[in-house]
Amino acid sequence: MIKQNYTCTLLSxxxxxxxxxTDGNMETLNFIPxxxxxxxxAAGIYQNHIDFAFDILHSDKVLFGNAYISNKENVSIPMPFSLFKAKTGTGPTYIxxxxxxxxxNELRKKGIQLKQERAGFLLSDNTIIKNLKKNFSLKSKQDRNTRKSEDTKMFGMESIESGQMFxxxxxxxxxxxxxxxxxxxxGNKFIGKSKSAQYGSVDIQPEIDITLKTFENNTYTLVYAVSNLCFLDEKFGYPTFKPEAKDLGIEGGEICWELSQIRSKTxxxxxxxxGTDNAxxxxxxxxxxxxxxGGKPRIITKPLGEYINEGYGKVIYNPWFLNANSDGTILNELTESKPDEFKNDNKPITTALGKFLKNKQEQRSIDLSRAIKIHELVYANGKDNLKAISSSQWGEIRAKATNISEIENLKAELFTDKTGFLCHGVSAEKYWDKNKNRETFKSDFDSLSKHGTAAIAKYAAEMAKESIKQKNKR
Structure with a gap:
């Protein structure tokens, strides 16, 4: 089999x-089946390659895998049920x-009660992510005749937040x-519900493979289910929750149920x-x-059980995270990661609305950075002498900063020796030649230069306000 890895980045x-x-709030999965x-x-195959439809969509010749949270450096797998941690959430992880x-019994005597780790994902770098970033919104069913929301037809919808990579x-x-x-x-595709509304846009691209580590053991074999497993009883053909070792790819072995950790669902x-549900x-x-x-894993070329073309049946033998120390703790301790680390916000924006909103966001960030810097300078220690300068002086500076677009031209207008606004005349002798006021303002001016003349205008406006406050206190 030829294996190819892909990334699926959520554009919405x-x-x-x-x-x-269909009643109540609808919860979303935390992976993509x-x-x-x-x-x-499917649509493209049926329309253009009908001769290959059975091989691609209904056989074991093409096996589509589940998508789990990831980034460029790490892939993830569902949290193994064999991992346990103290109920307090502190201390080592046990297997x-x-x-x-x-x-x-020894741990219980010490007052340590262990709790099974169930939620989240385990990453290939030994970190875990407990929850994906999700959003919740209220929706209402629309009356097609009146084109309004129907009464008593509101419902909640949970979604996986855009920007995350799987x-x-x-x-x-x-x-x-x-x-x-x-x-x-x-390319750019759509998946999930409400694809015709605001949801479902993703970008799928091929990616290099990241190999997951395993270990060897001659006494036992640990079979970890990367995806759901579905088995049929050989005798009657019914679904079963009790497969045999050979069903798991182990010839001559025996499942020890006491040391296994299994959960099932329908x-x-x-x-x-x-337009309906499957069986x-x-x-x-x-x-x-x-x-x-006992027994040894056989070399398998495809997943186990049923529905393997949809991502079922994937397993790992003796994965690295189930290798234990002599005291029962995991060989390499796990640390918790955050969902924000798995967001990919670098995808190009192609729509006019997207570009407009991106520019708005960037401008807002610039304005915030400028406002923070101005606040730091205006209210820094040692600025009392500047605040004592008349508000009319600051008003003149603000007017010049508003009318001059280039920062170097404004600097020359204010600080040129003998001709600059702050360097000649009565106002220079009265305000700027005293207490090193000109030098102090020039230092603040240089600090704000990268923010442009608009920052100087804002600074002067704030200083004018402070000047009026100082005058009113006298």
């Missing part, structure tokens, strides 16, 4: 409902299979299938084309860990 918020319920990427290419029995992979049986899929996959996916799926959740005694 996206909505991926966690359930099919592989079926969404399959759906992106379930390494602290069973006496070690667990990583996923697709495996191809041939290079030809890869070329066909990428023709309809790469879900139904939505079929947009048919229920009974899954072992991503993040589950199987402890298998």
């Amino acid at each position: 918020d996206i909505v991926l409902n966690a359930s099919l319920a 592989g079926a969404n990427f399959l759906g992106i290419v 379930h299979h390494a602290i069973s029995g006496d070690k667990d 990583s996923f992979s697709i495996e191809y049986a041939t290079e030809q299938l890869k070329n066909i899929v990428e023709k309809y996959l790469i 879900l139904s996916t939505w079929n947009f084309k048919r 229920q799926r009974h899954c072992i959740e991503a993040g589950s860990v199987f402890y298998i005694k």
Whole structure:
């Protein structure tokens, strides 16, 4: 199989409902299922490559993976259920299979009660991210006849915030299938709900692979579920939550359920084309860990179980984060990361509205930086002598700064020896030649030069206000 990694950057918020319920507030998933990427290419495949439709969309020759939060340096996987931490949230991280029995009792005697880590994602650099950045908004159903909101039809909608980057992979049986899929996959696409409104815009691009580390152990094998696992019972063909070791790719082994950490769920996916939900799926959740005694992992070329073309069935054998110290703690301690570190705000803006808003944001940032600097200078220690200068003097300076656009021309107008506004005449003798006022103002002038003449005008306006305050105190 040919494996290709991709990044999916959110250009707008996206909505991926966690359930099919239509009442109450709708929660979104914290990852992008592989079926969404399959759906992106489906229309193009059916219309232009009908001969390849079965191979690409309905077989195991093209396997679409789930997308999890990432950045250019790190990919992530769902939080492993074998990781435990003290209920207080402090202290080291323990691994379930390494602290069973006496070690667990020893921790309880010390007053340490462990709690399973369930939420969030584990990153390839041994950090964890607890929550993605999400937004919540209230919506209302529209009456098509009156073109107004319908009464009693309000609902809440949660979305994954734009700017975040997700990583996923697709495996191809041939290079030809890869070329066909990428023709309809790469670029600006739409996924999730409300794609015709304000949600769902993403940018998909190919990316290099980041290898996840593993370790060796001759006594047992740990099978970590990167994605949901779905298995059918061989005897009756029914879904089962109790696979055998061979179903997990381990020949001759036996699952030790006491040392495993498994969670299960039942879900139904939505079929947009048919406008209804698919049959229920009974899954072992991503993040589950199987402890298998004996046996050796077989070399597998594809995921395990059912629905593998939609991202199900991905596993890792003996992943690095389940390697324990002798005291049961994780070999390399984890640290918490923040969602902001996984935002990518450097995508080019192409729309007129986007460019307008970007310019507004940049101008606002410039104005804020200038205002902070002016405030620091006006209210710094040692400025009482400047504040004692008459408000009319500051008014003249403000007028000149308003009418002169170039900072060097304004500097010459104010500070040129014998001809500058502050260097000759009665006002120079009365105000600027005393107490090094001219030198103090020139220092502030130079500090504000990079902000342009508008900053000098603002500075003079603030000084005029302070001058009036000083006069009123006398």
